[in-house]
Amino acid sequence: MSVLLSPEQIAFLQGPLSMNVGAVGRDGWPCVSRAQGIVVARDRRTLTVLLSSVRSRAVLDALDAGSAITLVASRPATHATLQLKAARAERVAVTAAHRAASARCVAGFGAELAALGYGDDLATALAALLPTDDLTGLRFVPEVVFDQTPGPQAGRVLARA
Amino acid sequence: MKIPLESLRSCLDGAVPAVVSTCSPDGIPNVAYASQVHYVDAAHVALSFQFFSKTRENVLAHPYAQVQVIEPGSFRHFRLRVRYLRTETAGPLFEYMKAQLAGIAAQTGMDKVFVLRGADVYQVLDIENVDPHLPAAPPRPDALLGLRRTLDQLGTCDDLAVLADRALAALTHGFGIRHAQLAMLDETGNALYTLASLGYPASGVGAEVALGEGLIGVAARERIPVRINHRTGDYTYHAALRVADPATPRIALPVLTDAHSQIAVPVVDGECLLGVLYAESEHDAFFGHADEDALQIYGRHLGALVSRIAALPDEESAALPLPRTQPRGTPLAVRYFAHDHSVFVDNGYLIKGVAGSILWTLLNEHLASGRRDFCNRELRRDPRLPLPDLSDNLETRLILLQRRLAERCPQIALEKTGRGRFRLNIDRPLALQSA
Known part of the structure; x- marks a missing residue:
């Protein structure tokens, strides 16, 4: 079963976001890595999240070994945050469209942070930190979506398969 | 090479939010943003516990987590493998984090949302540099050199009034501090009063702060340095606080109306608390961890000097008698x-x-x-x-x-x-x- 994402959630996931993917390694340790792009499929149920292969080795190994996946995406300007979880994720070939989506996402994130006073050179630094020539794509179908916006309501289930 | 936790202290000031990855006993991962990852010592960090969250539920059941922190300036990422040990709900660590969280909350517009319930202490087991190819952020000004310059400027003196003024003026020379005050603990031990100030339109000499209130009062009560890196709207941490009894006449505490960085360090002689040295700036993140270290040492140095002067014997010879003068004018x-x-x-x-x-x-x-x-x-x-x-x-x-x-x-x-x-x-x- 899968969750049908709302148009608002889809719009949010394609905005200027800070995003991170979490998994659990074979040794039982949780691990996390910054993601650098999300593509929502036309079916509104399938996501492809893009990560650096080198920076995300532990997370990718954990997912290859069958770990569940969690994706947290937060908008710096509003702190609005979603967490999406699924029992598994699979690697997919990275396309030119994926690279373009990642570049857009990183640029948007940098611009958002610059507007918040983190410095104008941050966008350049982020582009160097999160290049698009080293991407791995992970496809998964969220089974539960949480509101993770900071506050006492954080953790509220927005949709469950 | 093993990365020392001390080298990551700039990542642990809340400038860029960290994330914490945990998992439930049945292996479901969870990632949450952490508003505060606090440096405790060379082997421990503390995370702010603000809400009963999935992160908390997970670590109580399965105490292993990974924390990803970011170095301001370079944006280098580091991952810390940590193990949850305990939660502190009172005491110096809790009070420090509470004060600092107020600054972070205000900076991120979350003043009404962030309330500290506890300081979750974690042991740091391993640190990974995610971006080893990136250069480190440019270093901050050398705080040790700043301290040396401050002490050179302070020199020696046998007069407490001169010492108080010079102690503040020397901070400009050493650390570029332009707004500061020296507050002394009163004889009741329940309040502090401003003895000298630097860089305010009104000196505020005689202004009082109750023990435990505001940054000055918290630093005094807990005998710890407290540093806030961002402007805070939380009145509790505004240095300009009410006196113990609001009905009594008061002198306004000399403070900036819009301080973006604040630091208060205890002035101690051995175990004896004498007062608090407070400094502030209009700029964000003006004081770093190393400045906090240096100013804490400076507070101890000042405490020793104050005690030494207090112990000097009074001069025996009486001043020359003066002829009686006749005051004139309206009484x-x-x-x-x-x-x-x-x-x-x-x-x-x-x-x-x-x-x-x-x-x-x-x-x-x-x-x-x-x-x-x-x-x-x-x-x-x-x-x-x-x-x-x-x-x-x-x-x-x-x-x-x-x-x-x-x-x-x-x-x-x-x-x-x-x-x-x-x-x-x-x-x-x-x-x-x-x-």
């Missing part, structure tokens, strides 16, 4: 309220407490005998001062009184005539009234 109406020892001159509030009581005693003695020369020793023994042991505090109270008079009532002046000796200079006739 000054001096009113004294015995319940709090407050003194008003021409209906304007001047001072209260120990300093008020001293002034009232001196003025009465002067009117009765014409005396103008006094010494600290006699004040310590004067039964008209119904006050606790003044031996450690008298000199600072006299400086406070001298400065308040200079600011608010220059017709009455205390002139220092030697160590432990002073002269009362009065330009106008006095009309004393005890209420």
Whole structure:
């Protein structure tokens, strides 16, 4: 079963976001890595999240070994945050469209942070930190979506398969 | 090579939010943003516990987590493998994080949302540099060099008033600090009063802060340095706080209306708390971890100097007697309220407490005998001062009184005539009234 994402959630996931993917390694340790792009499929149920292969080795190994996946995406300007979880994720070939989506996402994130006073050179630094020539794509179908916006309501289930 | 946690202290100031990855006992991962990852010591960090969250539920059941922090300036990522140990809900660590969270909350517009329930302490087991190919952020100014410059500028002196002013001015030289004050613990141990300040339109000398209130009060009560890197709207951490009893007359604490960085360090001599050194800036993140270290050392140095000066013997030789002068003009109406020892001159509030009581005693003695020369020793023994042991505090109270008079009532002046000796200079006739 899968969750049908709302148009608002889809719009949010394609905005200027800070995003991170979490998994659990074979040794039982949780691990996390910054993601650098999300593509929502036309079916509104399938996501492809893009990560650096080198920076995300532990997370990718954990997912290859069958770990569940969690994706947290937060908008710096509003702190609005979603967490999406699924029992598994699979690697997919990275396309030119994926690279373009990642570049857009990183640029948007940098611009958002610059507007918040983190410095104008941050966008350049982020582009160097999160290049698009080293991407791995992970496809998964969220089974539960949480509101993770900071506050006492954080953790509220927005949709469950 | 093993990365020391100390080298990541700039990542642990809340400038860029961290993330925490945990998992439930059945292996479901969870990632959450952490508003605060606090450096505790070389092997431990503490995370703010604000809500009963999935992260908390997970670590209580399965105490292993990974924390990803980011270095401001370079944006290098580091991952810390950590193990949850305990939660502290009171004490120095909790109070420090509570104060710092107020700054982070205000900076991120989350003032109403972030409330610290506890400080979750984690042992750091391993640190991974995610971006080893990236250069580190440019280093901050060398705090040790700043401390050395400050101490060079401070020099030595045997006069507490001079020391207090110089101690603040030297901070500009060493650290570029332009707004600071020295607050001393009063004889009750429940409040601090401003003895000297730097860089404010009004000196605020004599302003009081209750122990535990504001950054100054928290630093004093917990005897820890407290540093906030961002402007905070949380009134609790505004240094400009109410006095213990809002009904009593007050002197406004000298503070910036829009401070973006604040730091308070205890001034101690050994185990004895003497006061708090407070500094602030209009700029975000003005004080780093190393500045906190350096200023904490400076606070200890100042404490030792204050104690040394207090222990110096009073000078034996009396000042030369002066001919009686005849004050001229309209009499000054001096009113004294015995319940709090407050003194008003021409209906304007001047001072209260120990300093008020001293002034009232001196003025009465002067009117009765014409005396103008006094010494600290006699004040310590004067039964008209119904006050606790003044031996450690008298000199600072006299400086406070001298400065308040200079600011608010220059017709009455205390002139220092030697160590432990002073002269009362009065330009106008006095009309004393005890209420």
